[in-house]
Amino acid sequence: MAKFVYLFKEADGKNKAMFGGKGANLAEMTKLGMPVPEGFTVTTEACTKYYEDGEKISEDIIAQIFEALAKVEAQAGKKFGDPENPFLVSVRSGSRASMPGMMDTILNLGLTDVSVEGLAKLTQNPRFAYDCYRRFIQMYSDVVTGLGKSYFEEIIDELKHKKNIKLDTEFTASDLKELIASFKALYKDKIGTDFPQDPRQQLIGATEAVFKSWDNPRAISYRRMNDIPGTWGTAVNIQSMVFGNMGDTSGTGVAFTRDPATGEKVLYGEYLMNAQGEDVVAGIRTPMTIDHLKETNPEVYDQFVKITQKLEDYFKDMQDMEFTIERGKLYMLQTRNGKRTAHAAIKIACDLVEEGLITKEEAVLKVEPKQLDELLHPQFDCVMLRSSTVIAKGLPASPGAACGKIAFSAEEAVRRAEKGESVVLVRLETSPEDIEGMAVAKGILTARGGRTSHAAVVARGMGRCCVAGCGELVINEKAKTVTIKGVVYTENDYFSLDGSTGNIYAGKVNTVPATVSGYFGRIMQWANECRKLKVRANADTPTDAKQAREYGAEGIGLCRTEHMFFAEDRIAAVREMIVSTTVKQREKALAKLLPMQKNDFIEIYKAMGNYPVTIRFLDPPLHEFVPHKESEIKALAKEMDIAFEELSTIIEGLKEFNPMLGHRGCRLTVTYPEIAVMQTRAVIEAAIECNKSGANVKPEIMIPLVGDIKELKYVKDIVVSTAEKVMTANKVKVDYTVGTMIEIPRAAITADEIAKEADFFSFGTNDLTQMTYGFSRDDAGKFLNDYYDKKIFESDPFQKVDQIGVGKLMKIGVQLGRQTKPELKCGICGEHGGDPSSVEFCHQIGLNYVSCSPFRVPIAILAAAQAAIKSK
């Protein structure tokens, strides 16, 4: 018979997978001889079994629970449900990783109409006993039956009103008795049965509630955002109650061994006397700082400080602890590695190294890569923020804070920004034509689209703050108004956006620039010493390239040439090329683009020094470059001096049923080889230009959307023969290579063939994910929520590489490619390149580099270092 229940003193405190974080640390503290109330842990395996058994706790597990309970009762000399001397417990969840959203705590479990009287008599404190009971009814009803807290708060408020009092502590024992009666009546009314009077039934009910809460929507959503697998399950910790609400010599509190906001090494905490559980954070009474305890109870304070130091030394990290003082005696209820801000995280990691507690590698592991985002973007002024109102909430699409007046179109944003105005671009959704407006805006707000919409992807690439998909916006572009909950805002109003939370504030909230302290640099240096993966950036402009270098990028892994095509001074030539009906016309238009594109490359090469630059040839379908509204087509026809009908026909001809599966990528080159000729000239001529002044530029030409070796060969032949011509004409050699994206499933499974023609592979995991799953990221938003709700998907495959499916294709691609060319350089340039868990996967399958947006480069560096350390 498998063992599912362990006393704290039996449990293996190193095994968080089995006992959860809380249970494991309770075991550790117990073993360290700290004052921990007795108890036991029901393991995460019991939770897994609960789900396997069709959401049923097996008889076996129930028996083991009561067996453990009996031992703890014996220890305490009390009996569960004893009318004279009742044994009470707390029930708390505890998964491997800390997980808000799950059921947290039920206190005072074991109280019934009978045993509450015993407790009153025993403690000679009826008020205390009734207070415990009414709290228990509230908590139990909420977490076990879903009968919300608000119902109870209403009853409490009514009674306060009737009694004309303000604080809970002002209730008398008989007030509390009255409350209990009302609560029980409410329970019976809403649930249909009496409030359970059997403590054993209460205990099993509470245990099941913990298991169930593992799969409630908030927990699922939290897991998705934090890469926590649904298979882990939660443990349940059942522990002897100690009481912080037994009068003025009792109390309860929380503390950190270091300041979680700044990282400073000072004991930081708060507590309340004569209080229980959530009272400390509920905000009705103002808690006291931990220093106050030094004055009022120096003995307990000294004992507590010693314990906190011992815990930090033992766990080698800043601890977040819960404690209770019962009639002057200290009890430790919990300890865990404390959550902290990014600033605190890097300071603490560095300090712990200096203090000799941990190694540099351990320090690197202590910083959560995703958290670095905070350090790399401007934030709101905290003081101003407190007095600002959130008027709506969208999706946190690109981090940072932004403030500016509303602009309703990209042109308007450009015009007003040129005059020195700060603007926030507000659009229904953005399209490639909005690029320039997005670049000049402080932030971008859209009504439609998810975290992978055009606005979100482009904004993240630019490091620009973006809140996307805020359905509450009603935008009237013509009238230049946006209405939110009935309030109308115009171009004269300020919006302030928080791209990390999705919050939208009306009015001005000042921002403070990102500050990268010396600690940051130190962690990055240690990370650089550890990692094996190179880290590059996706950068399309010299500005991005410079930014990327500053953040430590070792080259460009993806330079999207099409973004250059949208610029105002080029789009006319691009359109001229598109509407060309002969090769000659097309070549003429391309000739206009050549010097501009060449110049772009020169600037980018310069920004990257001698680091490699991977240039991807034109990728998007041509219809993205032309207007689709009749009025715009008319205007363009006039501008281009061709008939409206002719232009309309051409534009109509570019329409596609499934643009994602259409005429784009290298397919464009197969149809119009002239485009690749021009782009090759620009790449090679720019390199020659730079090399004249002593540089040694090594351009890497990357062919997108290849699915067949012959396709790659066709394009490569054009590239090579053009490059040869240019080099011969200039009598120099350029050290260039030609590689391909692996973003089509067929390319991955025929990678042995494709490697014959490719100098390098770069996995385009955005498209690869779309094709492998058969859904486009633009459309998946419609059903992915159902997939999360129904537990079919745990995470968004566009955020985190799907290692089972897409990852398998990547693995196959790398293996087959290196079967042909053992030294084949393989990288990734999809958005996944900046996602820590995906970076770890890339390390595991042996990629040479990851490439991500400049603002995620430090994150990728840290994740790469952690992957290398973990795989040792």
Next chain:
Amino acid sequence: MAKFVYLFKEADGKNKAMFGGKGANLAEMTKLGMPVPEGFTVTTEACTKYYEDGEKISEDIIAQIFEALAKVEAQAGKKFGDPENPFLVSVRSGSRASMPGMMDTILNLGLTDVSVEGLAKLTQNPRFAYDCYRRFIQMYSDVVTGLGKSYFEEIIDELKHKKNIKLDTEFTASDLKELIASFKALYKDKIGTDFPQDPRQQLIGATEAVFKSWDNPRAISYRRMNDIPGTWGTAVNIQSMVFGNMGDTSGTGVAFTRDPATGEKVLYGEYLMNAQGEDVVAGIRTPMTIDHLKETNPEVYDQFVKITQKLEDYFKDMQDMEFTIERGKLYMLQTRNGKRTAHAAIKIACDLVEEGLITKEEAVLKVEPKQLDELLHPQFDCVMLRSSTVIAKGLPASPGAACGKIAFSAEEAVRRAEKGESVVLVRLETSPEDIEGMAVAKGILTARGGRTSHAAVVARGMGRCCVAGCGELVINEKAKTVTIKGVVYTENDYFSLDGSTGNIYAGKVNTVPATVSGYFGRIMQWANECRKLKVRANADTPTDAKQAREYGAEGIGLCRTEHMFFAEDRIAAVREMIVSTTVKQREKALAKLLPMQKNDFIEIYKAMGNYPVTIRFLDPPLHEFVPHKESEIKALAKEMDIAFEELSTIIEGLKEFNPMLGHRGCRLTVTYPEIAVMQTRAVIEAAIECNKSGANVKPEIMIPLVGDIKELKYVKDIVVSTAEKVMTANKVKVDYTVGTMIEIPRAAITADEIAKEADFFSFGTNDLTQMTYGFSRDDAGKFLNDYYDKKIFESDPFQKVDQIGVGKLMKIGVQLGRQTKPELKCGICGEHGGDPSSVEFCHQIGLNYVSCSPFRVPIAILAAAQAAIKSK
């Protein structure tokens, strides 16, 4: 040094891969002691080397050619370019498979200004000599330099006009001399050099022209349509000239050992005296039937008949032969297995078995599966067809012939067909709403869309004639007119369509129904005895199901339930379901559909007897069921009694960027489980109903578009629990299974997981091809032609399974699936299931069955049998 050139007597006549069909058979005839002019073959390997060497014939091969030439010269006692006694040759291409579109023949090679005089003197026939020379100049110019025949025809016509004569034979020797002078002047004018006077240069030029013709666009296109790999290459046959134009005792002709139209065992052929090469088929002089030779030259006739019989006995098939009589002496120039009609093919195969020449298995191999199409569709009355004019040509999208008055909408087609009118549905393009109109029309004609457009796919499924993508149609739906080349046709005009050629005829051309002779049945029976693969049909209606059974289908492999949803009596309920905003509303609408769908299944089960029926649950995105034009939405809103704005918003919300990658397949069930509940009820209740009357229906429920095991499990759980409920309520059991389509790359590569929940796999190769290549069939039409032209693709992956990429995923899918369940039933239900080469592939990778449209069932049966025989 590899050997690239073989004398006919040295060559291995069994090795067509190396010597091509023509060369191999010349070798065979030589060894059989038949009167074959001496010569030699340059192998297909030389052709491959020619392309490998960058389109250059290596010195080595040239040396081998002249070495062989010297031997043949010695035999003939003549010398190449000898001014007294010139040796002349013919140069002919010859690939492994017979391939029209390539260069065919150059005769009289070796003639120059000097040697022509020698020939004249030697034969004492200057007219003959000059005629040979002018023919040679024409042929050589055309095939080697691309200087078209029409230039020469013009000169000939001018001279005829001047001389006032009609036939070439009326030219005098000096006329011909004049022609030669004009031809050479033309050559010099257009090509810039003199006509080559070095016979060796001529020979190498002609050889290279043959190699080059292997890759001309017509040849590439022919290969694509006939599954011939581009790697095969062609051989070149160089042979001593014999002359059919040496006067009235000379002649040339072609003959078949059996009638290629009917298969009857009679010698069938034509010849012309005093003629050369193409004169027989040029139609200027009317050739004589072979019987005529019996009278005029019984000796040669007898010799010829003996040879033809010997050849047929030797090759064990009907032979197509070319012969020449030079001054009364017979020469055999070529023999090959003759092309024949489908009718002839099956009769000849059966006859050869009866004659004891071949086995049944060999007979099965002798019939080309694709040809059977001809036997299964109505054809035009040949006599009427001859007097009809082709007014336009579209793509041959679905075979057969059709004739009817023009209908411009599906509703109109239905209305008029109900009155007994024969109609042809003429549309810009068709959509799912046109289904009923398509079903009642005799044929379908569209202006847009390719061979895989909606119209084409649905028409093929229905066995309905369809001509698609005829760009010359200008349709005015409102005015009910269609204009072709300026001529206006109305609803009172007849169109006749040939779906096998794409021809469109104005007016009425009667059709004759398909006749399936007893020979057909016999071949099918033999095929059934040989094959291992089961053959099922894709059928959505009882009519299709019956048709499928008649053609030998052993079950339904794909019953698309959505086609039932478009019917006029259902679409209202379907739309009601779509616009529902609550589960209750949706269930109410579905309740209306339940009895109809149940009844459909009852009828289909009945039609299939106890054969298995695979029912695929709702697959297409919901927006396919709602109108998108404002006027139609208004009408629907009125009909449904909801506000126009509300309906518009709902319909707008259904729009997708990439519908192919959108909310469809099992994703619909995840969002709306009610749909699967209804469909399961219908499937199971229908089965119970049928089983009451003694049947033993075994429905196979198939879940589409699965990409993840959890997705399948979610849907399967709904299906199973619903089925259990229905069976419990009815107190019976139904022997049903639940399987999945494998049509998403992720499903194929995680098939080991998916097999845990699937009772069977069915490869949906249409979608699998789209996702694996990353292009949709609706959009690929725009660039696939460029891919063929540039030799990147050899065949359409939507017609023929791409064995390297998509096929690899299929193999992986089967292997992984059977790793989990060794007996897992695997099939295919994409359109590829009816393509012979794809059927062979399915046999090779161990599928259990293929499923295709009813009209392709016999083709699949034959292909399956051939695959089994070949793999022995």
